[in-house]
Amino acid sequence: MPSVRQFNCDDGQPENTMTDQAEKAELHCHLDGLLCPTYIKAVQAKGFCSGLDLGKLQRLYPIRNLDEWSRLGEFLAPFVAGNGKLLLEVLRLHLKALAAQNVRYAEIMLCSFLRTADDRLHQLLHEYQNVAADLTGIKVSYLWAIGRSPDRARFEQKIERVISLWRQGYIHGLALAGNEKACKVKDYADIFQRLADEGIPVEIHAGEWCGPDSIWDALEYGYPRRIGHALSLFDDPALPKHFEKNNVHIEFCPTSNLRLSGVRRIEDHPILKAMDCGLSFSINTDDPGHFECTMNSEYRLLHAVRPFDAGTCQHILRNSLSAAFGNLPQGRAQPDAPPDGVSTVAPSPPVS
Numbered sequence: 001m002p003s004v005r006q007f008n009c010d011d012g013q014p015e016n017t018m019t020d021q022a023e024k025a026e027l028h029c030h031l032d033g034l035l036c037p038t039y040i041k042a043v044q045a046k047g048f049c050s051g052l053d054l055g056k057l058q059r060l061y062p063i064r065n066l067d068e069w070s071r072l073g074e075f076l077a078p079f080v081a082g083n084g085k086l087l088l089e090v091l092r093l094h095l096k097a098l099a100a101q102n103v104r105y106a107e108i109m110l111c112s113f114l115r116t117a118d119d120r121l122h123q124l125l126h127e128y129q130n131v132a133a134d135l136t137g138i139k140v141s142y143l144w145a146i147g148r149s150p151d152r153a154r155f156e157q158k159i160e161r162v163i164s165l166w167r168q169g170y171i172h173g174l175a176l177a178g179n180e181k182a183c184k185v186k187d188y189a190d191i192f193q194r195l196a197d198e199g200i201p202v203e204i205h206a207g208e209w210c211g212p213d214s215i216w217d218a219l220e221y222g223y224p225r226r227i228g229h230a231l232s233l234f235d236d237p238a239l240p241k242h243f244e245k246n247n248v249h250i251e252f253c254p255t256s257n258l259r260l261s262g263v264r265r266i267e268d269h270p271i272l273k274a275m276d277c278g279l280s281f282s283i284n285t286d287d288p289g290h291f292e293c294t295m296n297s298e299y300r301l302l303h304a305v306r307p308f309d310a311g312t313c314q315h316i317l318r319n320s321l322s323a324a325f326g327n328l329p330q331g332r333a334q335p336d337a338p339p340d341g342v343s344t345v346a347p348s349p350p351v352s
């Protein structure tokens, strides 16, 4: 089992006993983003992924920008395509590492093996449901992540399977990820209306590489309960007000944004403004295996520029649990009741 410090990088931040020991919840982490030399080495020892050249993989690190991240993705793609078993073994290791960091609840975005035949997929997802059964102190739920695509027929096909998996209880929601410029949520407004009618909770990556219009597009046509990244949130003063009024939660991923999304310094990250405004947000790793970050290193990174106390950690945990799509951990901090007048169901689209 890898230790908590399974990755080399902690962004140069010293250990912080208070934030390390704080209970945490993570809502934005991609299953394929867990892959890293440490985990691959561990699962190779168990006989998985034996064809992968570990030396070559190690030479692709560190991941400092979008080009390097894309090259890593291309290298890993043939080894993970349709390989839900390999990813399950990696997840098993990762959940142990999360539990050791006092992460009590994790939502993992599944991908890449949706094309697996039904009977095999159900068996596999059954194993995913039980992956944390022998771990105490952490619960895991799953979203299915679908990449943005201009190919409507393919998108519809994936949505059909997601709806089927949701009805059978295998997943707790949908995440729309991928290249934000590939299509607008508006292009699929009818599909998102259908998901809302089904009651499927939706998360949309928006404002990661595009401006506030992209976030408005997601809010207006996607009925999201959560927005991932939202880096351009404060470029339109009406947006933070909308988030506050409708209790839309933001999944911030600081290290990912420093590496891929043009945030130059952590001091410039909108999470600091969101703290000042009292918006509901979580702190997340996005692709921890690629960025060699951990939940503890993300907290330390922020704490270094905006020291916060144990009460703030508790508040972040409660807001994160309030925004969770899956079953919450028992006997742990429960979410705060929403403020008066704030609904816990999917927010309404903005009035234009």
Ligand SMILES: [Zn+2]
Pocket: 028, 030, 177, 205, 228, 286
């Ligand atoms: Zn993401």
